Amino acid sequence: MDKVQSRIKDLIFSSIKVNIKQYSMFIALIAIWLIFTFLTDNIFLTPRNLSNLFVQTVFTAILAIGMVLIIVTGHIDLSSGSVLGFCGAVCAMLMIRFGWGVPAAVAGTLVVGLAIGAWHGFWVAYRHVPAFIVTLTSMLAFRGLIIGITGGQTQGLEMATEKVAHSFKIIGQGYLPMIHEVNEGQIHDISLYVAIGIILIFIILNLKKRASRIKYGFNVLPMYLEITKLVFISGIIGVFATIMVIYLGIPWSIVLVLVLTVIFSFVANNTTFGRHLYAIGGNAEAAKLSGINIPRKTMILFMIMGVMTSISGIVYTSRLNAATVSAGQNAEMDAIASAVIGGTSLMGGEGTIFGAIIGALVMASLDNGMSLMNLDITFQYVIKGLILLLAVWVDMAQKKK
Amino acid sequence: MSDFILEMKEITKEFPGVKALENVTFQVKRGEIHALVGENGAGKSTLMKILSGLHVHGTYSGDVILNGNIQAFNSPRDSEKAGIAIIYQELALVKYMTIAENIYLGDEICKAKGVINWDKTFRETVRVLKEVGLSMNPAARILDLGMGSQQLIEIAKALSKDAQILILDEPTSALTETESENLLKILRSLKQKGVTCIYISHRLNEVMAIADHITVLRDGKTICSEPRSQMTEQKMISHMVGRDLTMMYPWKKTEAGDTVLEVKDWTVKDPVTGDVVCDNISFKANKGEILGIAGLIGAGRTELVMSLFGVYGKKVSGEVYLNGEKKDFNASYDAIREGISLVSEDRKRYGLVLGMDVKENSTLASLEKISKFGVINKNEEIKLSDRYVKELRTKTPSLEQRVKNLSGGNQQKVVIAKWLLTKPKVLFLDEPTRGIDVGAKVEIYNIMNDLVDQGVCVIMISSELPEILGMSDRIIVVHEGKISGSIMREDASEEKVMYYATGGK
Numbered sequence: 001m002d003k004v005q006s007r008i009k010d011l012i013f014s015s016i017k018v019n020i021k022q023y024s025m026f027i028a029l030i031a032i033w034l035i036f037t038f039l040t041d042n043i044f045l046t047p048r049n050l051s052n053l054f055v056q057t058v059f060t061a062i063l064a065i066g067m068v069l070i071i072v073t074g075h076i077d078l079s080s081g082s083v084l085g086f087c088g089a090v091c092a093m094l095m096i097r098f099g100w101g102v103p104a105a106v107a108g109t110l111v112v113g114l115a116i117g118a119w120h121g122f123w124v125a126y127r128h129v130p131a132f133i134v135t136l137t138s139m140l141a142f143r144g145l146i147i148g149i150t151g152g153q154t155q156g157l158e159m160a161t162e163k164v165a166h167s168f169k170i171i172g173q174g175y176l177p178m179i180h181e182v183n184e185g186q187i188h189d190i191s192l193y194v195a196i197g198i199i200l201i202f203i204i205l206n207l208k209k210r211a212s213r214i215k216y217g218f219n220v221l222p223m224y225l226e227i228t229k230l231v232f233i234s235g236i237i238g239v240f241a242t243i244m245v246i247y248l249g250i251p252w253s254i255v256l257v258l259v260l261t262v263i264f265s266f267v268a269n270n271t272t273f274g275r276h277l278y279a280i281g282g283n284a285e286a287a288k289l290s291g292i293n294i295p296r297k298t299m300i301l302f303m304i305m306g307v308m309t310s311i312s313g314i315v316y317t318s319r320l321n322a323a324t325v326s327a328g329q330n331a332e333m334d335a336i337a338s339a340v341i342g343g344t345s346l347m348g349g350e351g352t353i354f355g356a357i358i359g360a361l362v363m364a365s366l367d368n369g370m371s372l373m374n375l376d377i378t379f380q381y382v383i384k385g386l387i388l389l390l391a392v393w394v395d396m397a398q399k400k401k
Numbered sequence: 402m403s404d405f406i407l408e409m410k411e412i413t414k415e416f417p418g419v420k421a422l423e424n425v426t427f428q429v430k431r432g433e434i435h436a437l438v439g440e441n442g443a444g445k446s447t448l449m450k451i452l453s454g455l456h457v458h459g460t461y462s463g464d465v466i467l468n469g470n471i472q473a474f475n476s477p478r479d480s481e482k483a484g485i486a487i488i489y490q491e492l493a494l495v496k497y498m499t500i501a502e503n504i505y506l507g508d509e510i511c512k513a514k515g516v517i518n519w520d521k522t523f524r525e526t527v528r529v530l531k532e533v534g535l536s537m538n539p540a541a542r543i544l545d546l547g548m549g550s551q552q553l554i555e556i557a558k559a560l561s562k563d564a565q566i567l568i569l570d571e572p573t574s575a576l577t578e579t580e581s582e583n584l585l586k587i588l589r590s591l592k593q594k595g596v597t598c599i600y601i602s603h604r605l606n607e608v609m610a611i612a613d614h615i616t617v618l619r620d621g622k623t624i625c626s627e628p629r630s631q632m633t634e635q636k637m638i639s640h641m642v643g644r645d646l647t648m649m650y651p652w653k654k655t656e657a658g659d660t661v662l663e664v665k666d667w668t669v670k671d672p673v674t675g676d677v678v679c680d681n682i683s684f685k686a687n688k689g690e691i692l693g694i695a696g697l698i699g700a701g702r703t704e705l706v707m708s709l710f711g712v713y714g715k716k717v718s719g720e721v722y723l724n725g726e727k728k729d730f731n732a733s734y735d736a737i738r739e740g741i742s743l744v745s746e747d748r749k750r751y752g753l754v755l756g757m758d759v760k761e762n763s764t765l766a767s768l769e770k771i772s773k774f775g776v777i778n779k780n781e782e783i784k785l786s787d788r789y790v791k792e793l794r795t796k797t798p799s800l801e802q803r804v805k806n807l808s809g810g811n812q813q814k815v816v817i818a819k820w821l822l823t824k825p826k827v828l829f830l831d832e833p834t835r836g837i838d839v840g841a842k843v844e845i846y847n848i849m850n851d852l853v854d855q856g857v858c859v860i861m862i863s864s865e866l867p868e869i870l871g872m873s874d875r876i877i878v879v880h881e882g883k884i885s886g887s888i889m890r891e892d893a894s895e896e897k898v899m900y901y902a903t904g905g906k
Contacts, residue, residue: 216780271775272768279765282754289712289743289751290766290819291734349756 025342025358028391032362036369043372047247048184054244055319057364058172058253059084059312059328063335064342064356065264066308071339072268073301074281074348075124075131079116079138080309080335084328086142087113087313089150092323095160095168102168109310116142117306118299125298139332147325156322165321171256172318175249188249195241195250198258199234206230253315257357260308265353277301281348337384338363341391362387405466406431406597407452407566412463414447414456421447422461422621429566429614434588434598436612436629438605440641440838444621445601449568453487454480486559487568494543494551501526501539504558529557532594533587547699549580553587560596567591568599573607574836577698577864578899585611603838604865605634617641642840649839650871651846653853657874658688659724661858662741662827667719669708678704678714680882686827686858691849693873694862695898701882702862703746706829710736710743723826737766740826744816744833746862748809752816755805759797760786762804762815767822789818793848810841817848828852830861834868846872866895880904 036044043049063080070077087109094105116138123134157165176191206226213220221229244250268274276297279287288294312331317323342359344351366387370380409427413420422444429435439445450456452465454474465472467483474480480487494503501522510525512518526539533553543551552572559567569588573581581604588598588611602608608615609629616626617640624640638649662685669679678701686692696702707713709721711730721728723739730736736743745751753762763786764771771781786800795814797807804815813833820828830849834842849859849872863869869876870893878886878901886901 212780216784218780218783270777270779272772272777273775275761275765275768275777279754279757279761282756283750285751286754287765289710289733289745291732291737291823292765293732293734349754 025355025362029358029362029365032365032369036365036372040369040372044369047243049368049372050243051247051251053361053364053368054240054254055172055251056368057360058251058257059316059319060331060334060338060363061257061357061360062260062308062312062315063331064338064360065260065353066305067332067335067339068342068344068351068353068356069264069268069274069277069301070131070305071336071344071346072281072348072351073277073298074284075298075301076336076346077120077135077302077305077309078132078332079120079135079142080305080312081328081331081333082139082142082146083113083116083306083309084313084316084331085146085324085326086116086149087310088317088327089146089155089313089323091310091314092155092157092160092317093149095157095164096155099161099164102164105164105168106171106314109314110307113306113308113310113313114303115306116309117303120306121299121302124302125295131302146323146327150323150325152325154322154324157317158321168318169321170252170318172253172315172320174252176252176255178249184248185246188245191241191245191249194255195238195245198241199237202237203230203234253319256311256315260311261353261357268353273297273300278349281350283349334360334363337388341388343395362391404430406468408464408466409448409452410464410466412448412451412461412465414451414461420621422451425463425618425621425623427616427623428626429597429599432592432595432597433613434592434600434611436600436602436608436615437618438602438608438615438637438641439618439624440840443618443641443838445618446570447621448618449487449570449599449601452480452485452568453477481562484563484565485568486562486564486566487570488552488555488559488572489570494554496544497542499540499542500530500537500546500554503543503554504529504539504561506558508562525561526557529561530554532560532591533557534583534590547580548575549577549583552576552580552584556587556591560591564596566597566599568601570601571603571836572600573602573604575698578866579697579903581607603836603842605637605839606867608637609634619643638839641838649843650868651843651850652691652872653850655689655853655874657690658856660685661688661724662686662860663722663725664709665720665722667705667709667721668717669704669714669719670717671704672713672715675715677717678882679708682719682879682882682884684877684884684887686860688856688858689853690874691853691859691861691872693869693876694860694879695864695866695869695876696879696902698864700879700902702879703831704882705879706743706831706860706862707745710741710829712743737823740824741829742766742820742823742825742827743829744813744820744831746831746835748812748816752819753804753812756803758801758803759790759795759807759815760800763789763818763822766819767824770822785822786818789821793818793821794844808837810837810844813837813841813845817845821852825857827858827860830859832863833861834863834865842868866898869898870895878902 033044063084067077067080090112091105091109094100094108100108120134120138123129124131157168176188176194178188178190180189182188210220210226244254276287276292279290279292280294280297284294313328316327320327338359339351339356340346340359341362342352342355342357344356363384366384370383405428407429409425412422412425414422425444425448427448437445447456451461454477457475458473472483495506504526505522510518510522523539530537530539533556535550535553535557556567572584576584585607592598600608600612612629614626614628615632615637617624617637619641665683667679667682668677670676671678682705694702704713708716711732721730728739749755754765760782764782768777771778771785783800790797790800793814795811795818797811804812807815833845852859861872874890876888876893876898877884878898880902881904885904888897
């Protein structure tokens with residue numbers, strides 16, 4: 001009996017040890033929320049504010065997902081802010097100037113993003129120019145091109161046909177529909193079902209994984225602990241979902257981020273492509289000798305980043321309802337900061353998608369909370385910078401131990 | 402003043418969960434060369450880290466006594482000031498800097514505060530270089546020098562700081578025979594000048610050749626400490642492993658089968674300098690035999706196998722036949738697909754992703770085999786890597802252990818597991834036992850034998866003559882990019898190999 005207990009203890013400890021970074025990030029996020037709640041007389045923790053906060057996080061989070069993969073592989077993308085702005089402008093102009101419908105404009109923009117990513121990938125993978133330089137040039141170039149295609153003016157989507165403008169708005173501003181119309185503060189039915197569905201899928205997948213591990217004869221947590229774990233995590237998902245379900249429902253953009261997070265977490269953890277990226281970032285020479293086609297993977301990686309950036313650009317434009325010259329300025333820095341705060345190592349080889357999402361939430365929470373406090377914008381920037389420094393320092397200090 | 406320049410008394414050092422050192426006593430007499438031997442993990446490095454101030458005072462129990470005074474080092478700098486210089490297995494020179502810059506790095510000779518006096522720096526550099534028998538331009542860059550010279554420059558650097566005690570950790574593991582001999586000669590001459598030296602090595606013949614006194618550690622304890630005159634290589638080995646190694650080289654007679662790999666007129670140029678590094682090399686390797694490739698470092702052996710594997714150099718001419726079929730390998734994945742594997746000489750640089758864990762490293766070259774539509778079957782991954790951990794007897798707390806935390810021998814086993822998982826027909830082993838302990842060496846030899854039994858064609862590069870002679874069925878010797886000789890096991894001797902390795906002069 002003692003032996004079984006100590007084995008269980010080992011299992012729990014080892015799983016905590018593996019995930020300690022993500023747990024500590026999560027705890028830090030909650031701490032930041034509590035501090036802001038206190039400082040803003042509880043305004044921060046209202047469903048309305050939190051729901052807004054999540055929506056504000058969206059475009060940084062999407063960039064950060066791609067950025068994690070880029071940094072893990074040992075590269076960097078400084079262009080994503082400019083490319084985000086450019087893609088957003090392309091999308092807007094396709095609808096305004098050329099009268100394209102929403103699906104066509106979105107598809108067209110994604111292709112543009114893919115092409116930009118391929119351009120970066122070509123130079124990095126096949127011409128061996130450091131990604132820092134390649135994307136630095138794009139950062140400048142695409143900022144210029146935005147001015148070019150928008151004529152240097154804000155292009156409001158009201159200039160497109162009303163039908164197009166209306167449906168495009170949904171991407172960045174819309175919520176899941178409802179069967180029974182209700183108001184703010186009440187339970188939105190479809191959003192509720194979606195939330196329950198997500199929790200159920202999560203539980204089923206975990207139990208399936210457990211069953212498969214048992215079939216292979218590996219150690220698993222005893223059932224009661226497994227259930228405790230599932231209840232706990234489901235509870236957290238539930239809390240987040242409830243906030244949105246009782247405000248205006250779950251925003252479409254949040255659904256988008258969730259889907260992308262799940263897809264790319266899977267890519268990072270469970271696919272050969274993901275594993276190869278980590279190996280390249282960890283030790284490129286060993287990866288090469290292990291038969292990994294580094295140029296090809298790098299090319300694909302940057303193409304993915306291009307697509308992610310264009311998705312982010314579309315959401316951004318939709319949320320603003322306009323393409324602006326300064327769209328996405330410094331967004332690359334927010335994305336890099338999110339990834340790093342979320343535990344991604346700039347040396348490559350280390351980092352998680354989930355961590356970056358938490359990192360993006362931290363960054364957005366700081367913006368949101370300090371704005372609610374009406375803090376001078378000067379301090380907002382300074383504090384954000386210092387928090388990043390602090391986060392990386394804590395991470396380094398932990399590693400040294 | 403006592404006879405001992407250095408005494409480490411009853412040192413005990415614990416890490417979470419393990420006792421790395423237990424009551425170790427280590428005494429070094431003034432002016433002697435004192436060899437410290439033991440398997441990897443025996444505690445040698447931990448002991449030296451205490452001495453060099455990396456494990457600071459207070460994190461261990463026991464006393465470090467230098468010249469009769471108890472020391473309390475709080476940083477490596479303290480230890481350096483006390484006259485202790487340590488030269489690590491992995492050299493700590495800045496490649497892009499010159500010899501002079503490296504020697505006085507962090508300790509620059511200055512005119513005014515912060516302004517370097519280059520004239521004096523160069524003059525002093527020439528002087529200390531002379532002490533280690535080097536006469537080269539102090540403005541030469543490190544990356545243009547061979548490993549042997551680099552090692553000597555490290556020693557010169559230590560001497561420039563007036564080190565009284567010089568600690569050398571595996572100084573010859575990357576050196577050729579002649580370079581090693583030269584190094585030993587220099588150490589002897591330094592001894593004449595009164596420098597005390599602690600010499601850590603797995604090469605027991607060198608230890609026997611140079612040490613005045615030998616201390617053996619095993620499992621964190623001092624097993625014995627005796628003058629060399631009372632020691633033999635056999636005795637050292639049995640102290641180190643705690644049992645008699647009747648057969649250091651467990652070579653087995655096998656019947657050579659059909660030719661698996663044939664290389665014809667292989668000529669390769671260095672991609673940077675354009676020098677010819679492999680010149681018209683032709684050889685055959687057969688199923689069920691171990692082919693040894695001997696030669697001096699820099700002779701082109703590593704370049705030969707790396708270029709055959711498709712990861713090095715500019716091919717000028719040559720053909721590769723695998724089981725009689727002509728093949729072209731443009732990259733490692735082509736070679737791996739055809740069943741060729743390469744355990745490279747530098748496992749940390751080319752073999753392992755140090756931040757990844759045991760299972761991820763094990764499956765890195767064969768991920769496709771356990772994946773469907775690009776999705777890894779993680780259970781299969783655990784199963785396969787676990788099987789090889791057991792088969793190769795890799796000592797690791799778990800499959801999730803990061804390989805950077807494993808000892809050298811176990812790291813090497815992970816690299817070997819990685820390549821065995823690709824199911825190779827031909828396995829190149831480049832210095833497979835470099836820097837690993839005797840016990841693990843024998844285990845790796847046994848693995849080689851098993852592979853030969855399974856019909857794998859094993860090709861081993863080694864700079865250790867006893868290893869080449871002990872394990873190969875056939876030996877080819879490379880000299881300056883050409884094959885200078887081919888010897889059958891029955892006819893092989895150290896003299897013969899060295900004769901060809903030095904160009905048959």
